[in-house]
Amino acid sequence: xKDYSWTHDALDLAQDYHPQTIAVRAGQFRTAEGEHNEPIYxxxxxxxxSAEAAAAHFNGQAVGNxxxxxxxxxxxxFERRLAALENAERCVATASGMGAxxxxxxxxxxxxxxxxxxxQVFGSTKALFDGYFAKFGVSVDYADLTDLSDWQIKxxxxxxxxxxxxxxxxxxQVGDIRALANLAxxxxxxxxxxxxxxxxxxxxxLDLGADIVMHSASKYIDGQGRVLGGALLGSDSLMEQAxxxxxxxxxSLSAFNAWILGKGLETLDLRMRAHCQNAMAxxxxxxxxxxxxxxxxxxxxxxxxxxxAKCQQSGLYGAIIGVVLADKAAAWRLIDSxxxxxxxxxxxxxxxxxxxxxxxxxxxxxxxxxxxxxxxxGLVRLSIGLEHADDIIKDLARGLD
Ligand SMILES: *Cc1c(COP(=O)(O)O)cnc(C)c1O
Numbered sequence: 001x002k003d004y005s006w007t008h009d010a011l012d013l014a015q016d017y018h019p020q021t022i023a024v025r026a027g028q029f030r031t032a033e034g035e036h037n038e039p040i041y042x043x044x045x046x047x048x049x050s051a052e053a054a055a056a057h058f059n060g061q062a063v064g065n066x067x068x069x070x071x072x073x074x075x076x077x078f079e080r081r082l083a084a085l086e087n088a089e090r091c092v093a094t095a096s097g098m099g100a101x102x103x104x105x106x107x108x109x110x111x112x113x114x115x116x117x118x119x120q121v122f123g124s125t126k127a128l129f130d131g132y133f134a135k136f137g138v139s140v141d142y143a144d145l146t147d148l149s150d151w152q153i154k155x156x157x158x159x160x161x162x163x164x165x166x167x168x169x170x171x172x173q174v175g176d177i178r179a180l181a182n183l184a185x186x187x188x189x190x191x192x193x194x195x196x197x198x199x200x201x202x203x204x205x206l207d208l209g210a211d212i213v214m215h216s217a218s219k220y221i222d223g224q225g226r227v228l229g230g231a232l233l234g235s236d237s238l239m240e241q242a243x244x245x246x247x248x249x250x251x252s253l254s255a256f257n258a259w260i261l262g263k264g265l266e267t268l269d270l271r272m273r274a275h276c277q278n279a280m281a282x283x284x285x286x287x288x289x290x291x292x293x294x295x296x297x298x299x300x301x302x303x304x305x306x307x308x309a310k311c312q313q314s315g316l317y318g319a320i321i322g323v324v325l326a327d328k329a330a331a332w333r334l335i336d337s338x339x340x341x342x343x344x345x346x347x348x349x350x351x352x353x354x355x356x357x358x359x360x361x362x363x364x365x366x367x368x369x370x371x372x373x374x375x376x377x378g379l380v381r382l383s384i385g386l387e388h389a390d391d392i393i394k395d396l397a398r399g400l401d
Pocket of ligand 1: 096097098099122124125165169194196197215216217218219228229230
């Protein structure tokens, strides 16, 4: 007799499966209907067998679903599958990547606390810390992702959180996760890593010593630019605190989005390998082109981040490329001459996208800060998709020649 009702816990206990197998199989719980595919649990609330049973769900004597702002079976599937891939005790899903960072700050910071954030992070991440958490008395300093001594100087007795993105947006710079985790722990702080660009296929920050992994699932985990979602991952005790914030503040992931994202995880390994292979080919092409001033891609042996990425990632280097041209005019000319590639700020999509960070994603940042972060006027960001590499290269060559 075959038991089809397993969850990821049972799956893990049975055998030591490879990540590809976990991504396809983990987290599913089959109902008595015997459905093969995971259903979407489109329900906001749940029923109880009796008044006594309802009371037990509320007073904590019984465990089970109460309301989908708290728990939902489709969301749970996504959480279990991503937790299995990140080697995390627990995952808690959120409505978006920014929702995950918001839950992180609300759960682990309070008035009077200090945090250090890498200078090279997603624009909205900075806006959230500077514009909103500062209002509640949380102070934030920015340090260079690639310079450990900058973090050593800035850490204080009330520093509670270090936050980085590696590889970073938009230059793909690489931070030393193990060294930053050691620094955080020596000062009683937590290290949180935004693993959006790497995904668990390239890098598992918890295995490198980080306390919390954060995801924008809207990017590679969806992989086709359809829905928003996010997640935090870490130990049971840390995630229980984050879960309290998410269910109370209502930053919860919807069942439909969770279903899309859970299915996205099934193909993440295959897609990431194809994205990275295409990106390597495009980076090689760009780095030999006479109109190109510089290529930022950790897969190139000449890149500053190459050695570190090689030892902390799984031999794959991601699919975000920063290419520097002479000036803004040259950058815009490249963007406007593409026919295939989409002009959009989204990334991590099957479709290759092209952006001019200085006038879009980084527009609000002062020119001085942009230049010190390497976001010069000639920089173009490419998110390499799943089209054939030759077609992507041909589309770029037109604007460069
Ligand atoms: C997009 C993105 C976010 C924010 O995620 P949303 O799902 O858009 O809220 C955070 N970090 C990185 C690196 C991102 O690319």
